[in-house]
Amino acid sequence: MNRLKNYFFLLLFSSLLLLSCSDDKEEPKGEFSSGVWVVNEGAYKKSDGSVSYYNPSSGEVKQDVFGQKNNGRALGDVVQSVAVDGDLAYIVVNNDNKMEVVNANTFVSEYTLANLKLPRYFTTFGGKGYLTEWVSFSDPGRVSVINLTTHTVETTITTDSGAENIIAANNLLFVSNNFTNTVSVIDPTQNKVIKTITVSDSPNEFVLDSEGKLWLICSGAYQADNAVLYKINISTYEIEKKLELGMGATQLAINKAKNLLYFISGTNVYKVSTQSPAVPTSAFFAVSTGIDLYSMDVDPDSDMIYIGDANGFQINGNVYRYDSDGKAKDSFGVGKGPNGFVFR
Numbered sequence: 001m002n003r004l005k006n007y008f009f010l011l012l013f014s015s016l017l018l019l020s021c022s023d024d025k026e027e028p029k030g031e032f033s034s035g036v037w038v039v040n041e042g043a044y045k046k047s048d049g050s051v052s053y054y055n056p057s058s059g060e061v062k063q064d065v066f067g068q069k070n071n072g073r074a075l076g077d078v079v080q081s082v083a084v085d086g087d088l089a090y091i092v093v094n095n096d097n098k099m100e101v102v103n104a105n106t107f108v109s110e111y112t113l114a115n116l117k118l119p120r121y122f123t124t125f126g127g128k129g130y131l132t133e134w135v136s137f138s139d140p141g142r143v144s145v146i147n148l149t150t151h152t153v154e155t156t157i158t159t160d161s162g163a164e165n166i167i168a169a170n171n172l173l174f175v176s177n178n179f180t181n182t183v184s185v186i187d188p189t190q191n192k193v194i195k196t197i198t199v200s201d202s203p204n205e206f207v208l209d210s211e212g213k214l215w216l217i218c219s220g221a222y223q224a225d226n227a228v229l230y231k232i233n234i235s236t237y238e239i240e241k242k243l244e245l246g247m248g249a250t251q252l253a254i255n256k257a258k259n260l261l262y263f264i265s266g267t268n269v270y271k272v273s274t275q276s277p278a279v280p281t282s283a284f285f286a287v288s289t290g291i292d293l294y295s296m297d298v299d300p301d302s303d304m305i306y307i308g309d310a311n312g313f314q315i316n317g318n319v320y321r322y323d324s325d326g327k328a329k330d331s332f333g334v335g336k337g338p339n340g341f342v343f344r
Helices: 002-023 065-069
Strands: 036-040 050-054 079-085 088-093 098-103 109-113 119-125 128-133 142-147 152-158 163-169 172-177 182-187 192-198 203-208 214-218 228-232 239-244 250-254 260-265 268-273 293-298 305-309 318-322 328-333 338-343
Touching: 036 079, 036 305, 050 065, 050 079, 065 098, 079 119, 079 338, 088 119, 098 119, 119 163, 128 163, 142 163, 152 192, 163 203, 172 203, 203 250, 214 250, 250 293, 260 293, 293 338, 305 338
Parallel strands: none
Antiparallel strands: 036 050, 036 338, 079 088, 088 098, 098 109, 119 128, 128 142, 142 152, 163 172, 172 182, 182 192, 203 214, 214 228, 228 239, 250 260, 260 268, 293 305, 305 318, 318 328
16 A cells, blocks of 8 residues: 555656646857847958857957857958858858858857858748858859758859848748849749849848748948838739838838837938838937947837947947837947847
């Protein structure tokens, strides 16, 4: 009888232990598994590009985390973008024609994909990697299809000139061709362009809204103040809305609810509703201390707006934080030329 009673209590204890463990929150995998990464482009041909780490809870900032975790090795010349997939982070280094791949939680190097041609942005889809490349300033751009197991380029897909940003939507890949006025639509099952959408000059960043519509900002001709914002149906490829902004504009970000767009013009930030889009008649807020606003994104958890100021690339950059009401929160220093953010 006592043995049966002991067995019962042992079974009950084991069940409670399992239940307690299942309720525990998953422990962080490393010091960079949460927080905000700031991608610092660096000065052209100076090989001083870097990634800064910011902890929103403590305000702690760590500079050049790649160098810190890889024996002081320089990340490279023009760090263009960073994308995270699972436990790996893919750091695209444009002028060094390579992509550094690190553990996303520790920033320790995993491998380097070299011999690229002016790479720009990276995404993953269906177990493969897709990397845009300018190739040159005269040849058509392309998307390299990367085997993420063998770390090799399987094939390339020719787009239009200046293949820039890339986004996966509706089982397709959309690529903005920044040297032209087109967007290439790629079917990854065929590895070919199936549609070319004509837009305005210098198409750049994409975001998807709450209804699954694709928004694209086109910077327009150089110093012409003719930027355009497009709403694109990803199923029919039709342009459902075209907003001629009447100003020079760069960057495009979307809020947590995916119903408000933000863009930068000069030192002002403007917002546009995706549900009732119209050209804004006034700025949402101004970055009064801003010199060279170079990047912007929104934290999908807190709705905090992050803005990178390159300070003319003469000195290190700054990041300004604003809340969803457009009120200044704080700022912190980063590396040279902050051009993007990764939220973890």
